Amino acid sequence: MSSMETNKRGPMTIAVSEILLINMEKPGVAFPFIKALVNVNDHFHELYPDSEFPFHIALMTKNQAQKQRLRNHLNKLGLSQVSIHQDDYSSKPEPKVLYLSEDPGKAEEAIKTGHAAAIMFPNDMGNQWNEDRELCVAFDGDGVLFSDECEIVYVEEGMEAFKQNEKDKEDIAIEKGPLKCFLEALSDLQNKLPSESWSKVQTYLVTSRNPLISGTRALKTLTTWQVDISQAFFVSRAPKASLLATIRPHIFFDDKRTHIDKARELGVISAHVPYGKGYATEGACKK
Ligand SMILES: [Mg+2]
Structure with missing residues (x-):
């Protein structure tokens, strides 16, 4: 860019x-x-x-x-x-x-x-106190970087309809979600930094999308938006929390209460995005 x-x-x-x-x-x-x-x-x-x-x-x-x-x-x-x-x-x-x-x-x-x-949850104590390291931010995909349009298909019509929808629309970018602008700002910054400073900002996509079926559309969407992500993880049905505990981001954004609760249990500093279908059904996390 x-x-x-x-x-x-x-x-x-x-x-x-x-x-x-x-x-x-x-x-x-x-x-x-x-x-x-x-x-x-x-x-x-x-x-x-x-x-x-x-x-x-x-x-x-x-x-x-x-x-x-x-x-x-x-x-x-x-x-x-x-x-x-x-x-x-x-x-x-x-x-x-x-x-x-x-x-x-x-x-x-x-x-x-x-x-x-x-x-965010004032009583959480993340596992990374006293660490003065490079900025590291982890994002969920649907309902965070992306809108909940695909989530709606999954919730209302089931997994097979979701897979078909993603296949049919593979080359159509997903609508933007509430945190797109923040990833965009981080990506712009990475692009402005000289290559020896790139590690100053690390961004991660940690999504339950499947790498073979629905991951392609997510990556193509980021390319269409012209935003970079340092690493993308498509965990499918595997838990996100253990991976996040290894990444140890300064902040992890997700719209689903279940992912947030599990990440918090492992000491991952988490931020619950109150947006879309997932949040509407599950509500806010407990303090
Ligand atoms: Mg989500």
């Missing part, structure tokens, strides 16, 4: 609620992810001092009166580039926002408004 095309899409805002970043005066569950984004911004700035950061990171608070206290905390955590805002991003028509909240209602509202959004 050319740098002109890369620049066109502009920076993305990552809005994270206070308790996910600073929980009871300590680093919250989203801290490793946010710190890795800050490191990526810093690295980008070293390479291109005149360019804007690729990610604007905003802490969302309900208590603006505590702004100075929060500012001190952020500075202590090495997050001085994070800005502080009133917690109302979900309803604003910002062009490109990933909104992370512990409140299912707010994340649902953000998705309905057309943003990328997910629910």
Whole structure:
């Protein structure tokens, strides 16, 4: 992709609620992810001092009166580039926002408004504390990067109809899902970095699609969108959680409660995307 095309899409805002970043005066569950984004911004700035950061990171608070206290905390955590805002991003028509909240209602509202959004769990303690490593993000496919159009066929008409649908539409890109814009931003960034820095950003597709039957359409869709993914795993009926525990992403996005619950049990920091057929039937995960 050319740098002109890369620049066109502009920076993305990552809005994270206070308790996910600073929980009871300590680093919250989203801290490793946010710190890795800050490191990526810093690295980008070293390479291109005149360019804007690729990610604007905003802490969302309900208590603006505590702004100075929060500012001190952020500075202590090495997050001085994070800005502080009133917690109302979900309803604003910002062009490109990933909104992370512990409140299912707010994340649902953000998705309905057309943003990328997910629910995180403040009491989770991932297995990767104190690790200062490269940014690593794992995405589910259907209902996350892609819309739930194929999931609807599966749920309403069964597996055989799903397989036939994927075969018939193999060369037609799947409609975009709520997290497409975030993968796009990460892919744009990878394309802007010199090759020796590519490992600074690692993206994974971890989907239950089958590599032989329905995986091809997923990969063709990403090619049509002109977005890159570092690695794609088509696990079919195998569990996602054990693979994710090996990848140890800073954050894993999925729309299905079962996948999220199992990943969390293995200490994978997970974010539940409140979108589509899967979420509508299963509802939000327990805190
Ligand atoms: Mg899914």
